[in-house]
Amino acid sequence: MRIGIVAPAKTLDRLAAERTAAFAAIAYPAVDLVFHPQCFESDGGHFAGPDARRAAAFLEFANDAGFDAIWFARGGYGSNRILGHAMPQLSAAAKAKAYVGYSDMGFMLAALYARRIGRPAHGPMPVDVMRDGGDRTIARTLGWLTGDRQGLEPGLGGRPAAAFNLAILHSLIGTPWLPDLADHVLLIEEVSEPLYNVDRMLFTLANATQLRGIAGIRLGAVTDVQANDPPWNEPLETMMTRWCRDMGVPFVGRAEIGHTQSNRVVPFGVG
Amino acid sequence: MRIGIVAPAKTLDRLAAERTAAFAAIAYPAVDLVFHPQCFESDGGHFAGPDARRAAAFLEFANDAGFDAIWFARGGYGSNRILGHAMPQLSAAAKAKAYVGYSDMGFMLAALYARRIGRPAHGPMPVDVMRDGGDRTIARTLGWLTGDRQGLEPGLGGRPAAAFNLAILHSLIGTPWLPDLADHVLLIEEVSEPLYNVDRMLFTLANATQLRGIAGIRLGAVTDVQANDPPWNEPLETMMTRWCRDMGVPFVGRAEIGHTQSNRVVPFGVG
Numbered sequence: 001m002r003i004g005i006v007a008p009a010k011t012l013d014r015l016a017a018e019r020t021a022a023f024a025a026i027a028y029p030a031v032d033l034v035f036h037p038q039c040f041e042s043d044g045g046h047f048a049g050p051d052a053r054r055a056a057a058f059l060e061f062a063n064d065a066g067f068d069a070i071w072f073a074r075g076g077y078g079s080n081r082i083l084g085h086a087m088p089q090l091s092a093a094a095k096a097k098a099y100v101g102y103s104d105m106g107f108m109l110a111a112l113y114a115r116r117i118g119r120p121a122h123g124p125m126p127v128d129v130m131r132d133g134g135d136r137t138i139a140r141t142l143g144w145l146t147g148d149r150q151g152l153e154p155g156l157g158g159r160p161a162a163a164f165n166l167a168i169l170h171s172l173i174g175t176p177w178l179p180d181l182a183d184h185v186l187l188i189e190e191v192s193e194p195l196y197n198v199d200r201m202l203f204t205l206a207n208a209t210q211l212r213g214i215a216g217i218r219l220g221a222v223t224d225v226q227a228n229d230p231p232w233n234e235p236l237e238t239m240m241t242r243w244c245r246d247m248g249v250p251f252v253g254r255a256e257i258g259h260t261q262s263n264r265v266v267p268f269g270v271g
Numbered sequence: 272m273r274i275g276i277v278a279p280a281k282t283l284d285r286l287a288a289e290r291t292a293a294f295a296a297i298a299y300p301a302v303d304l305v306f307h308p309q310c311f312e313s314d315g316g317h318f319a320g321p322d323a324r325r326a327a328a329f330l331e332f333a334n335d336a337g338f339d340a341i342w343f344a345r346g347g348y349g350s351n352r353i354l355g356h357a358m359p360q361l362s363a364a365a366k367a368k369a370y371v372g373y374s375d376m377g378f379m380l381a382a383l384y385a386r387r388i389g390r391p392a393h394g395p396m397p398v399d400v401m402r403d404g405g406d407r408t409i410a411r412t413l414g415w416l417t418g419d420r421q422g423l424e425p426g427l428g429g430r431p432a433a434a435f436n437l438a439i440l441h442s443l444i445g446t447p448w449l450p451d452l453a454d455h456v457l458l459i460e461e462v463s464e465p466l467y468n469v470d471r472m473l474f475t476l477a478n479a480t481q482l483r484g485i486a487g488i489r490l491g492a493v494t495d496v497q498a499n500d501p502p503w504n505e506p507l508e509t510m511m512t513r514w515c516r517d518m519g520v521p522f523v524g525r526a527e528i529g530h531t532q533s534n535r536v537v538p539f540g541v542g
Contacts, residue, residue: 045501046467077467080474084517171471174445175478196317196348200442203351207446230316246355 001146002032003069004061005126007039007048009104010076012127014040017073020126023135028142036061039073047078055082058108065093069145070118074127075103075165083111083177090117100141101125103191103259106168107177113162113268114179122163122187122257123151123265131261144265153187153256153264156271159215163187163257163266170201173208179268182213187266189220189258195232198222199239206247216250221258272417273303274340275332276397278310278319280375281347283398285311288344291397294406299413307332310344318349326353329379336364340416341389343372343379345398346436351378354448358382365389371412372396374462374530377439378448384433384539385450393434393458393528394422394536402532415536424458424527424535427542430486434458434528434537441472444479450539453484458537460491460529466503469493470510477518487521492529 005017017035024033038057041049048054062070072079099112100123109120123141128134140151153163162181164172166188172178188205190198205211219240237251244251256264265271276288288306295304309328312320319325333341343350370383371394380391394412399405411422424434433452435443437459443449459476461469476482490511508522515522527535536542 044504046499046503077471080471167471170441171475173475174481175475176480177478200348200351200438204442204444204446207448209447210445228317232317233315 001030001069002034002067003071003145004064004067005033005035005039005071005073006057006061007073008054008058008079008082008108009048010046010074010078011042011048012039012073016127016130019129019134020138023129023138024142027135027139028146031142031146034067035073051078051081052085054078055086058082058086059089062094062097063089063091065096067097069098069100071141072099072101072105072108072125074125075101075105077104079104080107080171083107087111087115094118098145100145100265102163102257102263103165104168106164107172109268110164110172110179111177114177119267121265121267121271124263128263133261137261137263140265151265152271153266155218155255156266158270160184160270161187161266162268163189163220163255166190166198166201166205167193170204173204173210178210181211183215185216185218185252186211186214187218187220187255187257189255190222191259192224192226194226194228196228202239202243206243211247214249216252217244218252218255220255221260223259272301272340273305273338274342274416275335275338276304276306276310276342276344277328277332278344279325279329279350279353279379280319281317281345281349282313282319283310283344287398287401290400290405291409294400294409295413298406298410299417302413302417305338306344322349322352322356325349326357329353329357330360333365333368334360334362336367338368340369340371342412343370343376343396345396346372346374346376348375350375351442354378354382358386361388369416371416371536373434373528373534374436375439377435378443380539381435381443381450382448385448390538392536392538392542395534399534404532408532408534411536422536423542424537426489426526427537429541431455431541432458432537433539434460434491434526437461437469437472437476438464441475444475444481449481452482454486456487456489456523457482457485458489458491458526458528460526461493462530463495463497465497465499467499473510473514477514482518485520487523488515489523489526491526492531494530
């Protein structure tokens, strides 16, 4: 099992790469992790290299039949900026791979799933090794890629699913990059937003023409919530129930995904 | 000329209402301003009353043939939450009115324009009287409502136009509340966002299926920009040019709209 690691958004710290490699060498000796040098490059601090460089590194590894999977190094911001250039250039070798990441990488997973390219999955990334207990976090992705289902989100139940950061999903709505999610249970999570903005993004989700026909919604972790002025007093579950009622889909409860140590794997489609 | 004032989002301060009324009494003696008591109500601090109350106050004034125009008191957050209830209940009297506001009120203006109800216009609101030189700011709306074209955004040039806060426009994309803006020049402005998020919202705008066919984009003020970590070094005009190129529409330059003293009136359609 050979896994290529690229960074379509922000630069990966070398320490995270070293820890991920060290853990994988011991716990998954049959896995060969290859970090593309692009992971460690920087373009003005915000991106792991210019758009063209990030797109080229992704294409180089995705189109290389020598890799079984692409593991996205981390989120941040910017993978949306390479979709238009990269997606049309994926080859047959790209279709035989799994792709794992979350957060900003939702742009990549969505675009791949919309084009039925490979097996996209929401799941922990190398950057997550830096969390307390981060070995266990990244083990869920390494396990899933090597055939172990223990890292899967426990409520999937054999139904089609997809998982997104809410802000990323919001940014996809109304564009052709959003896949058809009819009959899917949609899992969402959020980080670093004030609750009025979560409510506003749920308005868009609930009114989105493209999302009519989804089977239900589950809510993952909502972490690092930014201050709301004035305070937002409504509990998250009430907010979810209200918008799901407007949307006419069931709120199916909480989900074990998010910007957390306990984030789990959600293969797009039937996992 | 009788103008009804309601607050579909946040509570209006009484001082802003008093100053607006005092200025209008002197400068526009033929105008009768009527503040709905709902403007001053509060529901947990965030909204000017519960959703049902805000919707009812809007419907009461909009459906009253005794008013010539509805002037939205201020932005904030929350007018999106009353669209589903309020819009289907607008009567013939509502169609004979002008509607003026901006920021969060873009939800109202969009929904009205999508249904061809009345004459929606982006323009200063009573809350703006509190700015330095705020008398001149609100005079643009009062002037436009009474037939004076001096408050119009100077670059409209007789072409169809529409103006939005970018975050509100982003929240409308992908929903049936967004009007058909084919052949319109789209004016956008933003406040209190970090630049990575402005870039991300422009991605959605540039890729939005519903916005194919717009005539061009102009950029208003981008104010109170939140810190970006790491810093975002690209100038705004470069960012606009890049996304407009992706979208295949011309970036037509700057516009005099925004969360500013100099914010001007942009009637939706041909002004």
